[in-house]
Amino acid sequence: DPTRPAEFRPIIEAAVRVLGLRVWFMEAAIFDLAAKAAGLPLYRYLGGAREKIPAYASFGEVREPKQRADDALAALEAGFTAIKLRPRHDTFAEDVEEVRVVRDAVGDRLQIACDANQGWRVDTFKPDSPRWDFKRALATAKAYEEFDVMWLEEPLDQFDFEGYRALRA
Known part of the structure; x- marks a missing residue:
C-alpha cells in the first residue's frame, strides 16, 4: 500500500x-x-518547503588533528556554522585528540558533530583496523561531552538496537 x-x-x-x-x-x-x-x-x-536549510561542512578522510583544525577554520571562514568530523583513528586517544584540537581552534564559533561510521575506520582498506564495540562507543561518547559535541552518529552497527539502547541510558 x-x-x-x-x-x-x-x-x-x-x-x-x-x-x-x-x-x-x-x-x-x-x-x-x-x-x-x-x-x-x-x-x-514531507512537510513543505523552508526558506533556508542549515548546512554543515562534512569531512570524511582520516587526517591529523592540526590538519583537521585547519579544515574547520576554513569551513568557518566559508560561513559554515557547523561541521561533522569522522575521527576514526587507530586509537581512542587519537580520536579524542582530533576533537580537542578542533574545538580549541574554533572555540564556540562552530558546532561540532562526529560520525563513527558504525565503528569502522573511514579508510576501510586498512585490514587490521578494529571495529568499535560498546565499551569504545561509550567511552567516546563520554569523552566528547567535554567538547560540546552536538551528536555522535553511528557509534555502533546500525542494527545493534540493544547496544544503542544501553548507550542511550
Whole structure:
C-alpha cells in the first residue's frame, strides 16, 4: 500500500542485512509513490518547503588533528556554522585528540558533530583496523561531552538496537 510507507521499513532493513547494501533509494521511491497517491509533490508530502536549510561542512578522510583544525577554520571562514568530523583513528586517544584540537581552534564559533561510521575506520582498506564495540562507543561518547559535541552518529552497527539502547541510558 503506497499510502503507508512506514510498512516498507522492515523489508528495507532485511534487504540491508541480507544483501549488505544501502538501499536508501528504495525508501525515496516509496515516499515518492506515497506522495503521488496523495496527489502531492514530494516536498509538500514531507512537510513543505523552508526558506533556508542549515548546512554543515562534512569531512570524511582520516587526517591529523592540526590538519583537521585547519579544515574547520576554513569551513568557518566559508560561513559554515557547523561541521561533522569522522575521527576514526587507530586509537581512542587519537580520536579524542582530533576533537580537542578542533574545538580549541574554533572555540564556540562552530558546532561540532562526529560520525563513527558504525565503528569502522573511514579508510576501510586498512585490514587490521578494529571495529568499535560498546565499551569504545561509550567511552567516546563520554569523552566528547567535554567538547560540546552536538551528536555522535553511528557509534555502533546500525542494527545493534540493544547496544544503542544501553548507550542511550
